[in-house]
Amino acid sequence: MPRRRAFTLIELLVVIAIIAILVGLLLPAVQKVRAAAARLVCQNNLKQLALASHSCHDAHRKLPPGLMLSSARTTSLFVEILPFVEQDNLYRQWDFLNPSANYLGGNAARAANVLPLYVCPSAFLDRNPIDMGGGRTAALTSYAGNGGSRTLLPAQASNDGVFHRVQNGVGQTRLTDIRDGTSNTLLLGERLQADGNWNSFLPAPFQPAPNPDFFAIGTYGIWAPSTAIGIRDVTLAGMNAINYGHPTRWQPPPWPEQPPPVPWDKFLPYYEARLSAYGSAHSGGANFAFCDGTVRYLAESLPVSSLRALSTRHGGETVNID
Numbered sequence: 001m002p003r004r005r006a007f008t009l010i011e012l013l014v015v016i017a018i019i020a021i022l023v024g025l026l027l028p029a030v031q032k033v034r035a036a037a038a039r040l041v042c043q044n045n046l047k048q049l050a051l052a053s054h055s056c057h058d059a060h061r062k063l064p065p066g067l068m069l070s071s072a073r074t075t076s077l078f079v080e081i082l083p084f085v086e087q088d089n090l091y092r093q094w095d096f097l098n099p100s101a102n103y104l105g106g107n108a109a110r111a112a113n114v115l116p117l118y119v120c121p122s123a124f125l126d127r128n129p130i131d132m133g134g135g136r137t138a139a140l141t142s143y144a145g146n147g148g149s150r151t152l153l154p155a156q157a158s159n160d161g162v163f164h165r166v167q168n169g170v171g172q173t174r175l176t177d178i179r180d181g182t183s184n185t186l187l188l189g190e191r192l193q194a195d196g197n198w199n200s201f202l203p204a205p206f207q208p209a210p211n212p213d214f215f216a217i218g219t220y221g222i223w224a225p226s227t228a229i230g231i232r233d234v235t236l237a238g239m240n241a242i243n244y245g246h247p248t249r250w251q252p253p254p255w256p257e258q259p260p261p262v263p264w265d266k267f268l269p270y271y272e273a274r275l276s277a278y279g280s281a282h283s284g285g286a287n288f289a290f291c292d293g294t295v296r297y298l299a300e301s302l303p304v305s306s307l308r309a310l311s312t313r314h315g316g317e318t319v320n321i322d
Helices: 009-060 088-093 099-103 196-200 228-234 264-275 304-311
Strands: 130-133 136-138 143-146 186-190 285-290 295-299
Touching: 009 143, 009 186, 009 285, 009 295, 099 136, 143 228
Parallel strands: none
Antiparallel strands: 130 136, 143 186, 186 285, 285 295
């Protein structure tokens, strides 16, 4: 009988090496395709959110508020557009008079609904929804409305963007208020919910205790906030570069030495800057929807002055982002 020829060990190793090289060449290509697909989905999400905002304007003759707090109605941008993103049933169930009731019921709570349209597929969200404590649960969004040149702290907000905090429905933006032109003014943008430097400060001994509260970066962006500071969850500002991150890392001294106090008043400006910054998990920039409904990708190298100009609705600035 003829003898069967088998692979030698060297031949087998060569084949394995060739396969490894091919896989090594293929993986980056697959990752690029996935990243491109996620970016397109994200752009489509923003397009739909922009259209929903316009539909809300058509129905009510004004854009939704960033955040409204009153005894008669507590609501936000992402709650008000629910009927226009095929979530009319959820909207009809919403408790506008007792907003805390929307957080009760664990993952079945109204505010705990994770809406795919509200989340970029590339977003860094370890948990969604999140446990807010006290039996309350809420879901996150990786998008936010244009709050203008400054959104934090609420008492210092510029209110020169499109979405901001209003009282009793007075002061909501109309498209005719956007005198810089709808094609030159941001409507919505992305939020980056990842920052290792920020999270390193979670065990830091702040003095006095943080006010507003200080949590992991991945827990900001609740789409249905119900307190004044909740404006940080639904709006962002053009005060810092796209993909701005906290610039320093907290490192405790070696045990048993006690770490020195971290003055909260010195950290507060960084708190305001980080929680109002646009950003994304996409490479080199973030997606934005403009007030005319178009969606564009803006590079993180865009000057802050240009981003700030795009964030104001009637600043009279001329901006070239091409």
